Amino acid sequence: MHSSGFWSAVLQPDELLTIVPGAPLRLTNVAVNFAVQNECIRATLVIKYCPKGTTSTVSAAIGSFVEGYTSKAIVCDLLLQSGEPFTFESFGGSILHLSGHFLNEDGEIHETKVTRESKPVRTQYSGTQDNRAVRTAPSKAHKRDKGTSLPSKSKKQDFIGDEEKRGNASAAAKGKRKQREELTDEGSTCTDYSRHTSSAYYTGEQSNSESEASASTVPRTKKLKTH
DSSP: OEEEEEEEEEEOTTEEEEEEOSSOEEEEEEEEEOBGGGTBOEEEEEEEEOOTTOOSOEEEEEEEEETTTSOSEEEEEEEEOTTOOEEEEEESSOEEEEEEEEEESSOOOOOOEEEEEEOOEEOTTTOSEESSOOOOOOOGGGOOOGGGOOOOHHHHHHHHHHHHHHHHHHHHHHHHHHHHHHHHHHHHHHHHHHHHHHHHHHHHHHHHHHHHHHHHHSOOOOOOOOO
8 A cells, every 4th residue: 555645634622523534544644723812722632433243432532732742743653444434632731733545456546534513511410411502491290389399209108107107196085085984974963973972871860860850849848747
């Protein structure tokens, strides 16, 4: 194989760059253009691809740059097979320049498909990636007033337990009240009986004393002796 053409691309910090080489492509250089005005002094280039025979995506970092600590360009040797999609993504907010050359046997230039799309934005509401950071309103079926929110399962269990405790306490109170009423009825019966007995006893005593008094008031007659 020999080189049949030069290839280069510019990767913006807010986009994904996907290429499908028409011929084997060797990536040899990556340079960075720091966005100093935006205080972006770091940059990292990541490549994503799916190996043949697998369905999982593999991600790998090609290089990282730091303003004032590393060089603004690196030399690499990465072979990208023809007909396979490769996605490049940058992190750090800076612009990256990619360059390389094609390798083929016939020396002809084959078309390379290039696709650019906006980088997904991670929303603060769902924590998932979406191209639009838009907060969706809840459906009518799920709308509830804050004051009428349904209790959780644990709260329901606690509520049921409290109701059972209150029911048991009410039943116990009713039993005690009934027992007190029965004791009160028995006490009143005993009191009436004792009252009746004492009154009868008093009446008896009074009649006896009256009889004795009447007997004492009866004049005594002298017996006449008969000769």
